[in-house]
Amino acid sequence: MDMTVRCRCGQVRGAARTERAYTRATCYCRDCRAYARFLGGSDLLDAHGGTDVVPIAPTGLRLIAGLEALACVSLGPRGLLRWYAACCRAPIANTPRQAQTPYVGLFGAAFDAPSAAMDESFGPRGTLVIHAGSATGEVAPTRWRFVIGGLRIVTGMTAARLRGEPPAPFFDAAGRPIRHVRELTRAERDALGDAPAAH
């Protein structure tokens, strides 16, 4: 089934194939919170500073309109590529730096779907909890959920590799990002707060 993905203002539009989703995750890492502040949207975070993400195979996402509004930032030299809509500063997805790694972390906020439909298609928020130790409040991930969620991602990525899928639509055929990657300086990253514990 296809679900609509879009930025806040509707310029950037795409479709996600629900069968290609690996699981549903909440990430409590400091970088994701800093990124929410970079975009200016504290409404992107849950009560404990977590971000709702749907990890999906690269072919699970098609971008249909508004590609010219896409922008990419990275919070550091080894950070994820964070793709957002420059028109309204809405997050779309995070990807690894390597195009051949079959992983796209679609933002829950980028889906144009009621939460019941999200739950039905991908499981409830926080099915997999990542970086619980960096949460701003008490979150209690259970070990088995972490193992099962992690396994779903690993098996999903393995299946995508076996299918020989092309890279996500954020990369060209040669595997290069389709946008200049703005890499934040250390000072810019630190100014966003939630600085990583160890530099």
Ligand SMILES: [Zn+2]
């Ligand atoms: Zn927009």
Ligand SMILES: [Zn+2]
């Ligand atoms: Zn994170």
